[in-house]
Amino acid sequence: MNTLQKNVVDSINLLESxxxxxxxxxxEQKAAIAERSSTIQSLETELNETRKKVESIxxxxxxxxxxxxxxxxxxxxxxxxxxxxxxxLVFKKGNxxxxxxxxxxxxxENELQEVRKKALEKEQILRRxxxxxINKNSSRRDPN
Numbered sequence: 001m002n003t004l005q006k007n008v009v010d011s012i013n014l015l016e017s018x019x020x021x022x023x024x025x026x027x028e029q030k031a032a033i034a035e036r037s038s039t040i041q042s043l044e045t046e047l048n049e050t051r052k053k054v055e056s057i058x059x060x061x062x063x064x065x066x067x068x069x070x071x072x073x074x075x076x077x078x079x080x081x082x083x084x085x086x087x088x089l090v091f092k093k094g095n096x097x098x099x100x101x102x103x104x105x106x107x108x109e110n111e112l113q114e115v116r117k118k119a120l121e122k123e124q125i126l127r128r129x130x131x132x133x134i135n136k137n138s139s140r141r142d143p144n
Contacts (some may be wrong), residue, residue: 056069057069
């Protein structure tokens with residue numbers, strides 16, 4: 001019976017030491033798991049920050065998502081293009097008006113020159129007639 005009791009006590013001691021070893025192994029593994037979990041969490045945080053940096057652009061000191069940046073830039077380009085087209089059309093319309101005004105001015109100047117020539121001719125004709133009349137009247141008065 002003593003031998004059996006010794007064997008049982010030895011078996012119990014052996015099992016208790018194995019249980020203690022297993023407990024320490026479990027604790028070590030729990031610590032390793034906790035450390036790896038914190039490492040994974042920090043890596044996930046770092047990955048999310050990197051994704052945000054990759055998916056965004058800094059414009060004027062403000063982080064902007066790439067799609068918003070593209071939308072803003074294309075909107076600005078389209079607005080500038082439309083503004084350029086409008087300004088071109090306004091310029092073309094003004095240019096056509098200027099050409100038309102210049103041609104009318106030239107036409108009016110030509111008409112004015114014609115009127116001046118005709119007026120000068122009429123004046124010259126009237127002076128000649130007046131001179132002829134003066135000459136006739138002076139020859140009638142002078143009996144010499």
